[in-house]
Amino acid sequence: MFSPVTKMSGNQRNLLLGSLTIIAVSIASACYYAEKSGGEAGTNSATAQAGQRAQSKSVAAPAEASVIRTATSTAAPANVAPPQPVEPGTIVDAHNKKIMPGAVVLAGDQLFFLTPTSLWVADHASKQLQAGGPITVAQFAPPAVFGGVPVQELCNLTYSPKRNSVVVLDKSGDLYEFLADSHRWRLFRSNLPFLPGQPDPEFIDLAVLDDKILLLDPERNQIWKATGPARTMSGFFPNVFPWRARKGDASLGDSAAIACDGTVYVIKRYGPVTVYGDGLGKSAPQALLRFSRPDGMRPSRLITAAGTPLFVVERENNRVLAVDKKTGRVSTFQFAASADLRGLVPHSDGFWLLDNGVLCYRALAKADKSKHAVATRHQDSRLDGMIMPIAGMRLPRHAGVFPGARRLYRYGVHEGLDLFYDAGAKTKVQMGTPARAADSGKVIRADAKFKDMNSAVFNKVMADCLREHKTSAPNEDLLRGCQVWIDHGNHLVTRYAHLDKINPAVKTGAAANAGEIIGFVGVSGTGQNLPGRARYPHLHFEIWLDGHYLGWGLTPTETMQVYEDIFGNY
Ligand SMILES: [Zn+2]
Secondary structure (H helix, E strand, O other), X not given: OOXXXXXXXXXXXXXXXXXXXXXXXXXXXXHHHHHXXXXXXXXXOOOOOHHHXXXXXXXXXXXXXXXXXXXXXXXXXXXXXXXXXXXXXXXXXXXXXXXXXXXXXXXXXXXXXXXXXXXXXXXOHHHHHHHOOOEEOEEEOOOOEEXXXXXXXXXXXXXXXXXXXXXXXXXXXXXEEEEOOOOOXXXXXXXXXXXXXXXXXXOOEEEEEOOEEEEEEXXXXXXXXXXXXXXXOEEOOOOOOHHHOOOOOOOOOOXXXXXXXXXXXXXXXXXXXXXXXXXXXXXXXXXXXXXXXXXXXXXXXXXXXXXXXXEEEEOOOOEEEEEOOOOOOEEEEEOOOOXXXXXXXXXXXXXEEEEOOEEEEEEHHHOEOOOOOOXXXXXXXXXXXXXXXXXXXXXXXXXXXXXXXXXXXXXXXXXXXXXXXXXXXXXXXXXXXXXXXXXXXXXXXXXXXXXOOOHHHHHHHHHHHHHHOOOOHXXXXXXXXXXXXXXXXXXXXXXXXXXXXXXXXXXXXXXXXXXXXXXXXXXXXXXXXXXXXXOOOXXXXXXXXXXXXXXXXXXXXHHHHHHHHHHOOO
C-alpha cells in the first residue's frame, strides 16, 4: 500500500551501501573504543553536558587507535594541556581540532556534518572510514547573509539526490542549499508569513521526497512540501489545527521527527510511528507502523533510506532502535550513560552514529540482547535541583513555546520557555502571578525602574526586525521587557522576562534563594501594553549555559527533552 514511489535515492545509495559494507567491520573497533572511554572530555557547549564531561576525562586510547600529537616533548609546560589521543571516527578539522556536529548525512562518497554555524565536508568518506582513524573534514561555512537574509542557528540537514544538494534548516525557519558538486551555497527558501492570520508554522525536522523538502510542523499539524522560494507551500493534508483534529485527520501535534524513503514516516514523542503515502495523490493515506515498541521510548530522531531499517535515535535513553519496516522486528542498541547520541547514517547492515563528536558503527547483527534496558543520559549536574519558576506549573507540551522555536513575526529564534496559562493543567498564569528564582544565586540584573516601550519605539523595533530579517541583540533585549537575571555560578544564568514588575526586595548584587519571589508576571516588552493589543501574560524564562541559551545546537525535539529532564512531566 505504501510502496515507495520515488526510488531516486535508492539505486545511488544501494551502490554506496554495498561498497561501504566492508568498512562497517573495520570501524567496529572505533565504536568499541568510543563506548569504553565514554566519549571525550567536553568541548561541546551546545549540549547540556559540558560540566558533566569536563569532570570525566577520557581514558587512554587503545593501542590500535590513531594518535595525533601536536608536540613531541613528553614534558609539556604546566599551562599547556598535553596532547590528547584521538579515537577512531573522531571528526577533526584541517588543524586536527575536534568538531562536535549534531547532524550528518552521507551523499555519494561524501559525509556532510552540521554544527550550529557551519557545514563540514568529509571527502573520500569510504576511504576515511576504512582507515579507522579520525575523519578529517573541510569547513564550508555559509555566507553571513543571502540577499538580506542572515543565516541564523543551523539546526538540521538532509540530502536531496535529485537536486544533488544538502538542504539545511535554520531555527528561524530559513532553508539553505549547499550544492554537492560545486560547493556553492544558495538560499533555498526564506521564511515568510505565508499564512496570514494563522499561527506560525514551526519546522522541527526535515526530509526529502523526490525534489521536495518535507518540513514537519507540529504547530500547524502539517507536513509542508517546499520546492524553492515560493511564498506558499502545499501541505500533505487539509489545514486542520492540532486542537481541531478529529478521528481520521492527520495528527502531528505531538510528533517528534520525520523520515522518508519514498514513503513518509513520522514518529510521535512517545514512540508510535505513522506511515503516510507519498502525499502526491489527492489524499494521503495514513496507518500505524506495526512494531513491538520497547518501554519508555523517547525518540529524538528518525532516519531511514531505501533498503535500510527505520532507525530511531533516543538521545535521552542512550538507545538506538532499528525497526524492520516490513516485519516490525526491533533490534536494540544501548550506549553508555555518558553518550550524546545525535545524527545517524543508515546502512542495510547497521548504522553510523554521531556520539560526542565521534562517528561510530554498530552492526545490526550485534544488537543488544535486552530490549528494554535503558541507561538514561547524564544531565549536566549544574541543572540538578532547578525548580519551575512558577509554582505548580507543568512543562508545556508543544515545541512553539520552547527555546529554539522560530519567531516569525520578528524573524528570530526564541531563546526561552514561555509559561502561559495552561487550561489542561489548570495552572494560573495571569497578570501578577509570582515568578520565583529557579535556583539560588546572585541577582545580576533587576529592572527596578523599568519603563516599557511606547508605540513609536515598539514600531521601530518591529521595522528593524523586518528590514534586518532577524532580531538584533539590543532589540531582543527590548522585547524581553522588564527582567531579572540570576547568576548561579559555573556559567549558569537564568533570566525572567516580560515581568509586570519586580519584587522591590530584589536588588542587583543581592543573593536570591531558590523559590524566592523575584517578580510578577506581565506583558512588558511584548507590545501588549499598547492600546488595542491582545494581552497574553506569561513568563518568558531563559536558561543560559556557557554563553548560550539551553537548547542552542540541539534540535527542537532534543531541546524539549532536555527541559523534560530538568522539570519532569514527561
Ligand atoms: Zn518567550
